[in-house]
Amino acid sequence: MSSISHDLRTPLCAIAGSASVLLDDEHPLPRSEQRELLTMIFDEADHLNRLVRNLLDMSRLQSGGLLVKKEWMTLEEVIGSALERLERLLARHPVHVALPPSLPLVPIDGTLIEQVFYNLLENASKHTPPGTDIFISASIEAGTLVVQVKDTGPGLPAACEDRVFERFFRGSRARQDSGVGLGLAICRGIVEAHGGQIQAHSRPEGGALFRFTLPLEGTPPRLPPDERSPSSLEPHEGSAGPTAHRPQPASDHAGAA
Ligand SMILES: Nc1ncnc2c1ncn2[C@@H]1O[C@H](COP(=O)(O)OP(=O)(O)O)[C@@H](O)[C@H]1O
Numbered sequence: 001m002s003s004i005s006h007d008l009r010t011p012l013c014a015i016a017g018s019a020s021v022l023l024d025d026e027h028p029l030p031r032s033e034q035r036e037l038l039t040m041i042f043d044e045a046d047h048l049n050r051l052v053r054n055l056l057d058m059s060r061l062q063s064g065g066l067l068v069k070k071e072w073m074t075l076e077e078v079i080g081s082a083l084e085r086l087e088r089l090l091a092r093h094p095v096h097v098a099l100p101p102s103l104p105l106v107p108i109d110g111t112l113i114e115q116v117f118y119n120l121l122e123n124a125s126k127h128t129p130p131g132t133d134i135f136i137s138a139s140i141e142a143g144t145l146v147v148q149v150k151d152t153g154p155g156l157p158a159a160c161e162d163r164v165f166e167r168f169f170r171g172s173r174a175r176q177d178s179g180v181g182l183g184l185a186i187c188r189g190i191v192e193a194h195g196g197q198i199q200a201h202s203r204p205e206g207g208a209l210f211r212f213t214l215p216l217e218g219t220p221p222r223l224p225p226d227e228r229s230p231s232s233l234e235p236h237e238g239s240a241g242p243t244a245h246r247p248q249p250a251s252d253h254a255g256a257a
């Protein structure tokens with residue numbers, strides 16, 4: 001509790017401090033310095049928002065209140081939304097997305113799996129030096145979707161490949177502002193709630209590798225390559241599987257530095 005309180009207080013103090021300087025009519029600041037303070041308020045509020053979201057997700061996972069609502073979706077769409085939300089954090093990291101063109105629709109809870117990508121990519125941005133590459137790839141192996149998110153940073157803390165998924169685990173080198181150590185515990189909770197598994201490795205060539213699986217049950221609705229109309233996405237008659245979700249065109253985020 002004291003560690004979390006400290007993590008919540010740091011951005012709050014920065015926000016309150018900057019706002020009080022901006023409100024001081026007796027010592028007006030030049031426009032450029034005002035902007036700097038406003039940017040800092042924005043960034044710190046964003047940071048606070050992410051911390052609180054992690055706390056809420058974790059308490060839902062723990063209380064069993066997490067409902068997995070599977071829909072047929074394209075993986076690009078989910079990855080695209082996570083990348084969009086992380087645009088500012090990832091500004092100094094080229095992100096390379098490699099998905100096979102034959103990848104079918106996958107039965108997932110899009111909001112939750114987006115959060116898995118979000119937490120993994122947030123880590124890849126915060127626990128690695130600026131300028132280093134991040135790779136996202138997916139494949140199908142024996143009826144299972146296999147997703148990999150890897151980076152080219154320092155890799156995981158030694159002998160902590162399992163421990164990183166524990167609640168409140170933070171590596172000793174983790175930056176003060178990186179989070180409260182819940183991001184990966186949430187990833188594991190969400191992936192396991194889908195019936196999949198997640199593992200972490202330090203790559204021999206350097207960098208961290210996260211690999212998770214998601215079972216591909218049921219028959220995906222047929223998706224003609226050029227004709228992505230909502231009617232073509234109706235699930236097969238009598239199918240009790242996930243509902244169909246209309247995919248949005250994915251944008252290319254490779255090299256979004
Ligand atoms: N991509 C990565 N590279 C190196 N270390 C990582 C990476 N992702 C996670 N870690 C390690 O795992 C720990 C736990 O990650 P996480 O649960 O997301 O917590 P947080 O990011 O809040 O510290 C981090 O503190 C860090 O030590």
Ligand SMILES: [Mg+2]
Binds near residue numbers: 122181182184
């Ligand atoms: Mg994290």
